[in-house]
Amino acid sequence: MRALDEEAVIPSEVEGSALTTVKRYADPYLTGVALGLVLLASFVIAGRGLGASGAFATAAATMVRGVAPEVASRNGFLAVHLDAGGLFRDWLVVEIIGVVIGGWCSAALAGRLAVRVERGPHAAVPPRLWAAGAGGAIMGAGAVLARGCTSGQALTGGALLSVGAWLFIGAAFGAAYVVAYLTRGSWT
Amino acid sequence: MIAPLPLAVADGSSLSLAGALGIGIAFGWCLERAGLGSAPKLMGQFTLRDMTVLKVMFSAIVTAMLGLFWLSWLGVVDLARVAVPPTFIGPQLVGGAVFGAGMALAGLCPGTSCVAAATGRLDGLIVVVCFFAGVLGTGLAIPLMAGFYESGSRGAVALPAALGVAQGTVTFVVVAGALAAFAVAGRIERAMAARVGRVRP
Numbered sequence: 001m002r003a004l005d006e007e008a009v010i011p012s013e014v015e016g017s018a019l020t021t022v023k024r025y026a027d028p029y030l031t032g033v034a035l036g037l038v039l040l041a042s043f044v045i046a047g048r049g050l051g052a053s054g055a056f057a058t059a060a061a062t063m064v065r066g067v068a069p070e071v072a073s074r075n076g077f078l079a080v081h082l083d084a085g086g087l088f089r090d091w092l093v094v095e096i097i098g099v100v101i102g103g104w105c106s107a108a109l110a111g112r113l114a115v116r117v118e119r120g121p122h123a124a125v126p127p128r129l130w131a132a133g134a135g136g137a138i139m140g141a142g143a144v145l146a147r148g149c150t151s152g153q154a155l156t157g158g159a160l161l162s163v164g165a166w167l168f169i170g171a172a173f174g175a176a177y178v179v180a181y182l183t184r185g186s187w188t
Numbered sequence: 189m190i191a192p193l194p195l196a197v198a199d200g201s202s203l204s205l206a207g208a209l210g211i212g213i214a215f216g217w218c219l220e221r222a223g224l225g226s227a228p229k230l231m232g233q234f235t236l237r238d239m240t241v242l243k244v245m246f247s248a249i250v251t252a253m254l255g256l257f258w259l260s261w262l263g264v265v266d267l268a269r270v271a272v273p274p275t276f277i278g279p280q281l282v283g284g285a286v287f288g289a290g291m292a293l294a295g296l297c298p299g300t301s302c303v304a305a306a307t308g309r310l311d312g313l314i315v316v317v318c319f320f321a322g323v324l325g326t327g328l329a330i331p332l333m334a335g336f337y338e339s340g341s342r343g344a345v346a347l348p349a350a351l352g353v354a355q356g357t358v359t360f361v362v363v364a365g366a367l368a369a370f371a372v373a374g375r376i377e378r379a380m381a382a383r384v385g386r387v388r389p
Contacts, residue, residue, distance in 0.1 A: 025221065025222060028239075028240045028247070029243055031221050031247075032243055032245065032246070035218040035244060035251075036248035036250065036251025036252040037255070038214040038215055038218060039252040040251065040252045040256060041211060042211045043252065043265070043270050044193050044194055044256075044264075044265055045194060045195055046207055046208070046211070047195075048270070049271070050211070052297070052299035053323065056298065056320050060323050064324070064327075071328075076331065076338070077326075077337070078327050078330075081327075089200045091205065091208045092208070094209050094212065097209065098210065098212020098213040098214075098215065099212045099215050099219070100216060101216065102216025102220070103219060103302065104216075106220035107220050107307040110221075114307075115308040115310065117311050119227070119228070120228060129310070131295070132293075132311040132314040133314050134294075134318070135291065135292070135318075136294050136317070136319040136321075137322035137325070138287075138293065139287050139290030139294055139319055139322060140323040140324075141283075141286055141325075141326040142283045142285070142286030142288070142290055143283070143319075143322075144322075144327055145279045145280075145283030145286060145326070146279060146282075147273065147283070149298045150291075150297040151299045152273060154245065156273065157272070158253075159248075159256065160253075161346040161348065161355070161358055162346055162347075163345050163347055164273060164274065164277065164280040165273055165275075167281050168284035171282075171283075172285065174285065174288065175284070175285040175286070176234050177292075178289070179289045180235055181234075183293065184235060187234075188237070
């Protein structure tokens with residue numbers, strides 16, 4: 001990986017510059033339809049949708065089982081996320097490893113791999129990293145309570161017209177707009 | 189009519205995991221292509237400057253929903269064998285709000301943070317690590333709030349059954365809602381670009 005300037009990864013600004021190998025992002029509607037076909041393929045082949053937080057839940061449950069088996073088996077959340085076949089025979093864990101591989105390959109072919117901290121135009125690196133950490137941990141709490149995240153609830157449950165998934169979409173987008181407004185200085 | 193799909197492959201078998209890996213690769217590829225591995229791009233949705241999240245997400249939901257609807261109507265897919273996430277009203281409203289607040293701080297969601305970390309973004313890596321810590325910590329604390337966690341359980345209920353209307357009607361409303369949202373999103377992007385004083389493609 002090579003280090004790029006923050007600006008260099010904004011596609012519209014790299015055209016005609018020295019960094020012509022960095023491709024602009026694809027059309028959102030086209031990519032959305034492609035993502036929908038991937039989700040449909042998952043329904044049709046595996047009988048289940050996409051997910052992300054479930055893989056983290058299985059990793060957490062496996063970790064707790066390794067340290068204190070009775071704590072994991074008696075916990076209503078952790079127990080359901082234990083995979084009998086072990087961590088790397090869990091469908092969502094393998095799927096999320098695929099996400100990492102697919103994301104890396106796509107970025108590599110588009111010249112978008114670079115070590116950097118992405119942030120708003122007026123934000124410094126340390127506050128950005130603190131917000132990333134706090135936001136990540138809070139998101140973890142929310143995903144446990146809601147039994148899923150943007151992948152397993154919003155995308156998958158949304159397409160299956162699940163009642164809880166549409167409640168999740170409304171609550172998550174609503175709260176995100178409020179918090180984004182309160183912290184708008186860090187992104188604009 | 190016989191509905192042969194989804195394939196009856198045993199959970200945890202090598203064939204099933206090969207499918208999981210392939211689907212994951214395609215999923216990660218789509219997220220990266222759309223630019224959703226980038227926190228500033230994703231946050232454009234919530235500062236109203238770049239509605240990529242809405243466009244990608246709702247085109248994906250509509251595509252998969254219509255595909256499944258038609259495949260089931262043709263008798264190719266047995267909908268009863270597709271796992272619908274169960275509904276828990278209170279936990280999903282509260283959990284959704286907590287999740288959304290965290291997402292706006294992190295600038296990424298769990299899936300996109302994996303793509304961000306994989307493509308060299310250190311902010312994404314921190315989101316991944318702290319998201320895991322949040323899942324682990326909250327997971328361990330679930331016995332302390334088991335009453336709330338299990339409350340409002342409605343099972344795997346879908347909107348048509350809950351509202352007492354035909355599936356085709358709900359499907360049509362979701363498609364119409366998505367098309368309306370796309371039109372509004374385009375207007376908001378143009379209005380914000382004019383206000384901020386820089387024109388985006």
